[in-house]
Amino acid sequence: MKCYDCLQEARSDAEGIGVCSQCGLATCENHARIRQVQVSRSVGLGPFRGYMARKLVCHACDLAGSTP
Template sequence: MKCYDCDLAGRSDSTAVGVCARCGLVVCRDHGKVSQTLVHLRRGPGRSTSDVPARRLLCGTCHGAEHPA
């Protein structure tokens, strides 16, 4: 499968490596942005987030929307 952004730019040699967690577009290593997110656990009273953040893959557009400069 080809990266969506590379396909728009006319590049046919790219290979998608993941799917954006927000919009669902496939992205390559050049266009994908990995961010961290807290994992919320379903537990009783007390702490309900994991000590270790999870990875989350976003396309450049969604990453820019979530992390404005």
């Protein structure tokens, strides 16, 4: 899988390391951004419990601020 942003820059040698969770395009280690997001879930009738999780986004989605 090749990085979409690298292909747009006419660099076809960069291998993708993952898929952006926002737009679904492949991204390489230079264009990938790892963000922490809070994930909540309810436990039965009790209170919500929050956890921190990692989310991979591409450089373009990170600049657009599309990560919630």
